Amino acid sequence: MRERVWLGRCPDYDGEALFEKISGAFEALGVYDSIKPGMTVVLKPNLIQSSKPQAAICTHPAFTQAVGKCVQRAGGKVLIAESPGGPYSPAVMKAFFRNCGYTDMAESCGFSLYTDCKSREVSLPEGERCRRVSIVEPFLERDFLIDLPKLKTHCMVGYSGAVKNMFGAVPGLQKPELHCRFPEKEDFSKALVDICAFLRPDFSLMDGVWAMEGDGPTGGLRRDIGFIGASRSPYALDVCMAGLLGFPEGSLPMLAESARRGLGPKSFTETELLGESPEGLQVADFKRARASSTDFIDRLPGFLRPAAKKLSTPYPRVQKKGCVGCGKCAESCPQKAISMEGGRAVISYKACIRCFCCHEMCPRHVVGVKRLGLFQW
Template structure:
C-alpha cells in the first residue's frame, strides 16, 4: 500500500458494533496486528475523562472496549485497560472507570495506571520532565481508543489528543500552566504524543459530540468506526469529514510539520467510503468562521479566552472537582462553593471540562457574540 492507510466502516448504532468491527478488521488488515501482539503486553487506552455515563458521549463507549479486549485476548495478548482521568488521583480513576462502564467492559483487564508512575524526560520547550503512567512505557503495544468529539481548547479530541491521558498526577496541570495559549497547548500535545505514540488507533465515531465539547457539547450520531496504525492519519481524515482545515488546528499542524504521519490529507489512503458529517458544529472558540480565516481565529480568540466563567449555584453540588483540578490554583472555596480568582486564572477550561453537573457557564464577550449562549451543554 502507498501512503498512510486509514480504514473506516459505517455503523449506525452500538447494537451493530460486532458486525462493524469485523468489517473494520478486514479493511484494516488487523490480522497482521494480531500476529504482532501474540504473547505481548498490550495497553488499551480508552478515553474516560471523568465519571460520565456512556450515553453522554464524553467517553469511549464501553462495548467497543469490550470487543477490543476480547479480540486482543483471542490473539493471545496480555491485555490491560487504563487511562488517567481529568483529575489526578487513583481514586477518581476508578470511579470514572466504573461510571463510564469501562471497568465492567474490561472483563478483568482494567488496571488503575495512576498508581504506578515514572518521571520521564520530555523534548519540549515548555517542560523538561512529566509524570507518566509506568504501564504506558512498559507496554509492548498500545491500542488507542479515542472518542470523536470537539474540545474547547484543542478543537478536537481524537487520536493525538487522547494520548494526553498518559500523564498522571499533577502533570496535566503543569502542561496547562506551561502552555497557556491555544497554539502552545497544541504544540505541547504533540510533545506528549511523541513520548509514546500508539501502535493502533481505533476511533469511536458511532455516537460523537460536536459544539462545545469535550464534556457538554451536542451528542449526535456520526456513524463510523475508523482505524489506522497512524493516529495523525485518523485525525486528518476525521477533520476532513467535519469540514475543518487541519493546518488551523494547532496540534495537527505541529504533528504534520514534524513528520509524524501524513503531511497533507492527500497522502491518506482511505479504505472504505465516507460522507462529510452534515451540520458539524465547532466549539464556539472557533464557531461561525468555520476555520475560514486564521486571522479571525487569532483575534477573536483573545477576547473569548478573556471572557469569564460563572457558577450556576443551582447546578453545583459542591463536589470540589474544579477546586481540586485547577492547574493555576485560581479556584478558591467560599461558603461551600467554588470561586475563581481571575488574577491568576489561565482560562484552561479545566473547571468547565470536568464539572459533571455543567455548573460552569460563560459570561462576557463570548456570551454576547454567540446566540446559543456560550459554553454550556447543548440540547440533543
C-alpha cells in the same frame, strides 16, 4: 509512503457487528500480524470523567471490549489503563472504571484494569515544548499500545482525538500543571504532540459511533454519527476524522504542528483511505466548540492585538443555581483561580488562563463557556 487510514460505518454498539467491523480494521492494517502471543497490549480509552456510556463523554465500553477481543484473538493479553483529570489513586480509578461501565465488561472478558496508579518522570529527548513529564507506568512498559479516543470537540484545542488522548497518560492532577506551564493554545498543542510522539501508539481506533459536538470534551451534546476510523498513525487518523467533520486544513494547531514536524499529513488527501468511501461519512453541520477564533486579530495593528485577543477569548462561567459546591473545578484548576464561597465556585478571571479544565471536570456540567456578545458567531 502515504499513511493508511481505514474508515467504516457502524450505526450502533451491537456486540457482534461491532466486533466484526473492528476486526476488519485489524485485518486491513496488519495489526493481527503485529500482535504476538503473550504480548501485553495496553488499551488507552478516553475516560475523562465518571459518566455513563450514553453521555458520549467516554470511549464506550462496548467499543473497548470489541478491540480487546481482537487482541485476544491474536493471542495478546489485554490491560486497560487510563488516568482522568482529577486525583489519581487506586480508589478513584476503581470507581471510574465501575461508573463508566468497564468493571463488569473487563471481568466478563478476562481483561485487566490498571489501578496501581504508579508513574515515573521521563525525559522527552525530541520534545520541542515539553522536555520532562510523568507518565503512568503501563504506557512505558507495554509491548503494544492501542489508542482508543472518543470523537469529540474540545473547548481549548478545538478537537479531541487520537493525539490528544495520549495526554491521558500523564497522571491525574499533573495535567493541570502542564496547562499552567503552557497556557496558550499553540504551546499546549505543541506539548500534546511532544507527548504523543514520545509514547508512539502502535495503533489508533476512534469511537465515532456516538460522538460529541458543541462544547466538548464533557459539556457538549451527543451526536450519533455512526462511523469509526483506524490507523497506525494517530496523526493521520486525526487529520481524516477532523476533515470529515468539516475542520478546515491547518485550523487545528496540534495537527498543523504534527504536519510541520513531518509526523503526519496536512490533509486527508495525503493519506491512503481504506474501507468505506469518505463521501458518505462527511458531517458538514457538526457543531464546533466555542473556542477562540483569532483569524481577524492577525489583521489588526500590533498595538490592538493583545486587547482584542483578551476580548475575543471565551471564558468559563459558573451557573450558580446548578453548582453544588463539590469543588471538582477548583481541584483541577492549574492556576488555583477558583475558590469556594458560600458553597459555590467563584472564578478569579485575573488568574484564569482559559484552559477550561473546570469546564471539563464539572460533573454537573454547570461550568459553561461564554464569549462577549460582540464576538458571538
